[in-house]
Amino acid sequence: MFENGHLAKKYKIKKCECPSGKMMRFVEPCLLFFISQHVSYGYELMAKLDRFGFPKANPDPAMVYRTLRYLEKEGFVLSRWDTKGAGPAKRIYELTQKGLGLLHLWAQSIATRKKVLGKFLALYDERFKDKKK
Amino acid sequence: MFENGHLAKKYKIKKCECPSGKMMRFVEPCLLFFISQHVSYGYELMAKLDRFGFPKANPDPAMVYRTLRYLEKEGFVLSRWDTKGAGPAKRIYELTQKGLGLLHLWAQSIATRKKVLGKFLALYDERFKDKKK
DNA sequence: GTACACTATATGTATATCTCACATATATGA
DNA sequence: TCATATATGTGAGATATACATATAGTGTAC
Numbered sequence: 001m002f003e004n005g006h007l008a009k010k011y012k013i014k015k016c017e018c019p020s021g022k023m024m025r026f027v028e029p030c031l032l033f034f035i036s037q038h039v040s041y042g043y044e045l046m047a048k049l050d051r052f053g054f055p056k057a058n059p060d061p062a063m064v065y066r067t068l069r070y071l072e073k074e075g076f077v078l079s080r081w082d083t084k085g086a087g088p089a090k091r092i093y094e095l096t097q098k099g100l101g102l103l104h105l106w107a108q109s110i111a112t113r114k115k116v117l118g119k120f121l122a123l124y125d126e127r128f129k130d131k132k133k
Numbered sequence: 134m135f136e137n138g139h140l141a142k143k144y145k146i147k148k149c150e151c152p153s154g155k156m157m158r159f160v161e162p163c164l165l166f167f168i169s170q171h172v173s174y175g176y177e178l179m180a181k182l183d184r185f186g187f188p189k190a191n192p193d194p195a196m197v198y199r200t201l202r203y204l205e206k207e208g209f210v211l212s213r214w215d216t217k218g219a220g221p222a223k224r225i226y227e228l229t230q231k232g233l234g235l236l237h238l239w240a241q242s243i244a245t246r247k248k249v250l251g252k253f254l255a256l257y258d259e260r261f262k263d264k265k266k
Numbered sequence: 267g268t269a270c271a272c273t274a275t276a277t278g279t280a281t282a283t284c285t286c287a288c289a290t291a292t293a294t295g296a
Numbered sequence: 297t298c299a300t301a302t303a304t305g306t307g308a309g310a311t312a313t314a315c316a317t318a319t320a321g322t323g324t325a326c
Contacts (some may be wrong), residue, residue: 019235021242023250024283024312029152031255043303053249059185060285065137065305088292088303102152107257109154110250116186117247124166124240157283157312176274193314198276221274221321 023113026052027063028071029106032095035077036103041090042068068093076102156246159185160196161204162239165228168210169236174223175201201226209235 016088030052034045050056068091074131076099082090095103163185167178179197183189201224204210209232215223228236 019162019239019242020157022284023240023246024153024155024157029253033253033260037260042305043194052253053245061304062286062306063284065303069305086293087301090303103257104261106152106154107254109152109229112186113154114247114250114254115157117243117250120162120166120185121240121244121247126237127166127170128237128323154311174274175276179274194275195277195315196313198274202276219322220272223274 004041023110025067027067028053029103029110030054031064031067032099032106033072035093035095036100039057039092039094041082041092043090045093071099075099156243158200160187160200161242162236163187164197164200164204165209165232165236165239168226168228169233172225172227174215174225176223178226204232208232 006094027049030049034040034048038079042061042065045068046059049059049064063114068077068079072079072093075096077093077095079091082092155175160182164178165183167173167181175198178201179192179194182192182197187193198213201210201212205212205226208229210226212224212226215225
């Protein structure tokens, strides 16, 4: 649903036309980054994703697990099973050199994107500076 | 293809794993913003999109025209045919109040996303500050 | 007078990505 | 034993993007 209910109400936008503002495949760099900090596994990584704007309440396991398997298939991460700890077995992921490279690529890509958003907001603010309450 | 060919080369990422960093449905706010500046039409709007990172060389008409028709269907813009000028008839679009509202919603959403990207980059820079050449 | 480039709008389809719902299994405590 | 928390996954459908193609008016160079 809307993040800004009052604006939606003001302009009579009833249906959720949801300007999501989400970035495509953004889980990927997030997972790579977390793994670069410390080896980890799906369930743990999933819980960390709210730091980057993913919904804390009900995170979606589908994207996380599928992305992790994809990253391993392509050689960006390696996994091994951990059956030592309590509870069900965990699939522990660690970053490869190639995965580190992909993270660096993502970082540059994200920096570029941030600049574009900054430009949009600058022009937007300039255009509507008088109309602000 | 890659925006950063040298990094891709360095880490031997051959296939285009393309971290696109693109935001979902980003054409929509761009079109709304341009129309908010001045009434316009598809072909002209398409040419302006490179200001927000869309490829200048071969822009994709499909997204532009389909988004414009969607925006009109939902009442965010109005259109009329302009047969006066030279060349084929243009479909001129103008913003409605509802469309202005959607633009404001988008702006807030984009500001939020920019913050998230900033946080990612801050943590990334902190993590890899020593490794920078 | 016609071939070509430029302007202008639009659709068709394949692929990529996301969302939602569901399925499975292990350990732990009531 | 039954609910709950942990843990990993898949399937189907919806949505978004990418790439290709279709149609047509206008100006101009030959």
